[in-house]
Amino acid sequence: MSIRDERKQQSRQALLDAALRLSTSGRSFSSISLREVAREVGLVPTAFYRHFQDMDELGKELVDQVALDLKTILHQLGQTYLNQPKTKTKASLELFFSAVDQNPAPWIFMIAERWGGAEAVRHAISREIDYLNQDFATDLEKIDSVQHFHNMHDLKVLSNILINLSFTWAMSWISLVRQTPSIELELEKMALKNQTVTQIQLIFRGISNWERPKN
Amino acid sequence: MSIRDERKQQSRQALLDAALRLSTSGRSFSSISLREVAREVGLVPTAFYRHFQDMDELGKELVDQVALDLKTILHQLGQTYLNQPKTKTKASLELFFSAVDQNPAPWIFMIAERWGGAEAVRHAISREIDYLNQDFATDLEKIDSVQHFHNMHDLKVLSNILINLSFTWAMSWISLVRQTPSIELELEKMALKNQTVTQIQLIFRGISNWERPKN
DNA sequence: TGTACATCAGTGAACGCGCGTTCACTGATGTAC
DNA sequence: TGTACATCAGTGAACGCGCGTTCACTGATGTAC
Numbered sequence: 453m454s455i456r457d458e459r460k461q462q463s464r465q466a467l468l469d470a471a472l473r474l475s476t477s478g479r480s481f482s483s484i485s486l487r488e489v490a491r492e493v494g495l496v497p498t499a500f501y502r503h504f505q506d507m508d509e510l511g512k513e514l515v516d517q518v519a520l521d522l523k524t525i526l527h528q529l530g531q532t533y534l535n536q537p538k539t540k541t542k543a544s545l546e547l548f549f550s551a552v553d554q555n556p557a558p559w560i561f562m563i564a565e566r567w568g569g570a571e572a573v574r575h576a577i578s579r580e581i582d583y584l585n586q587d588f589a590t591d592l593e594k595i596d597s598v599q600h601f602h603n604m605h606d607l608k609v610l611s612n613i614l615i616n617l618s619f620t621w622a623m624s625w626i627s628l629v630r631q632t633p634s635i636e637l638e639l640e641k642m643a644l645k646n647q648t649v650t651q652i653q654l655i656f657r658g659i660s661n662w663e664r665p666k667n
Numbered sequence: 668m669s670i671r672d673e674r675k676q677q678s679r680q681a682l683l684d685a686a687l688r689l690s691t692s693g694r695s696f697s698s699i700s701l702r703e704v705a706r707e708v709g710l711v712p713t714a715f716y717r718h719f720q721d722m723d724e725l726g727k728e729l730v731d732q733v734a735l736d737l738k739t740i741l742h743q744l745g746q747t748y749l750n751q752p753k754t755k756t757k758a759s760l761e762l763f764f765s766a767v768d769q770n771p772a773p774w775i776f777m778i779a780e781r782w783g784g785a786e787a788v789r790h791a792i793s794r795e796i797d798y799l800n801q802d803f804a805t806d807l808e809k810i811d812s813v814q815h816f817h818n819m820h821d822l823k824v825l826s827n828i829l830i831n832l833s834f835t836w837a838m839s840w841i842s843l844v845r846q847t848p849s850i851e852l853e854l855e856k857m858a859l860k861n862q863t864v865t866q867i868q869l870i871f872r873g874i875s876n877w878e879r880p881k882n
Numbered sequence: 883t884g885t886a887c888a889t890c891a892g893t894g895a896a897c898g899c900g901c902g903t904t905c906a907c908t909g910a911t912g913t914a915c
Numbered sequence: 916t917g918t919a920c921a922t923c924a925g926t927g928a929a930c931g932c933g934c935g936t937t938c939a940c941t942g943a944t945g946t947a948c
Binding site for chain 1: 694697778780786821825827828835842866869873875877
């Protein structure tokens with residue numbers, strides 16, 4: 453790649469990063485402007501058009517990048533669970549919450565824009581969530597406690613429930629961390645973790661006692 | 668109430684209704700303007716200030732009204748389930764989806780603005796969802812299949828899971844109905860209903876085999 | 883009941899501002915010879 | 916290797932537009948006598 457191409461690529465990525473940063477710090481993607489994004493990067497507004505046709509196009513690209521992050525995290529979680537079958541629910545959850553802590557932006561973006569965003573972004577997100585669902589269902593297939601879930605349909609229903617809940621867990625966690633004064637924070641964190649553990653155990657209790665109803 | 672007060676109240680409600688309408692037809696509350704809302708009602712922009720200090724204040728009021736709608740629907744569902752213990756999951760769900768169909772705006776508004784909206788609206792919503800949770804937990808307490816869930820903590824965890832999932836069910840339903848061509852629509856509806864039934868049965872299977880783990 | 887004044891929901895002009903987008907440009911990098 | 920031209924990321928001025936908000940106003944409704 454030539455010097456020119458490299459620099460262009462850097463600017464492009466800087467615009468994407470700036471848009472993600474701006475749209476995950478209290479405001480939503482649909483309420484940030486093209487000019488703000490350019491300003492954040494130190495570019496003149498018109499330079500934006502060298503990289504994207506408009507904010508919708510940037511948004512769609514951002515969805516792709518962000519979905520990839522989530523996919524990686526969810527997959528890692530699945531693999532950890534798979535390779536350490538004795539892993540307790542609690543330990544898996546610690547892993548999950550620390551991943552959210554380290555890099556909250558992808559979660560915030562996906563959840564906020566999933567229903568709240570502009571048409572184009574919403575479409576891109578729902579497509580990516582479909583993919584996420586398929587991949588995660590394949591991961592789940594290898595887990596012991598799910599072996600009697602023979603058909604892929606049931607597996608997808610399970611992965612659908614888990615992915616949707618993981619979004620609400622992530623957001624509960626993030627908004628807890630963001631707005632709880634530090635004195636009570638640790639206690640509140642514990643309480644949220646315990647609630648989430650109970651939710652997961654409830655579902656897996658349902659799975660281990662599962663038998664497909666007659667239709 | 669005097670004629671003047673009555674008319675004022677009508678205008679106020681018209682502004683709230685217009686804001687709800689505008690913010691649930693493809694765009695989000697944070698992206699509609701004060702001027703648009705006034706225009707929709709047939710008022711001059713400055714008249715807006717006779718009723719609300721700004722859009723944030725209107726938003727908070729809207730959250731209250733919309734949450735009341737949801738509370739009523741969820742409570743009715745709980746009562747129906749309670750009074751007809753033999754009601755099948757499927758039948759309850761039909762009721763749920765037809766309620767969503769008849770009046771989708773409250774669902775769209777709450778879900779889109781829950782994470783995607785402005786600070787003030789988000790706060791108001793999270794408070795209302797807390798209340799919804801408490802009320803729904805009290806409703807659940809009376810259901811037979813939950814009798815061995817002695818403590819309120821577990822009940823709240825259950826109601827939390829169900830309310831969060833009901834939001835995703837409602838939105839899946841709404842976006843299905845909105846964007847599927849009518850030829851495939853009925854088939855897709857059936858598929859979604861079946862998936863949701865499976866999810867509910869999974870959770871209630873978990874409940875009936877529940878015993879509190881040793882912490 | 884009629885009159886004189888007070889209240890106040892809605893009006894209309896005006897403002898400054900940030901927005902998205904256009905256009906002709908500049909000057910560093912790339913390419914052909 | 917050096918030269919002459921082409922490309923194209925980033926610039927800066929300019930535009931029209933819808934926005935939130937201010938202000939002094941109007942005229943129907945309310946109130947006190």
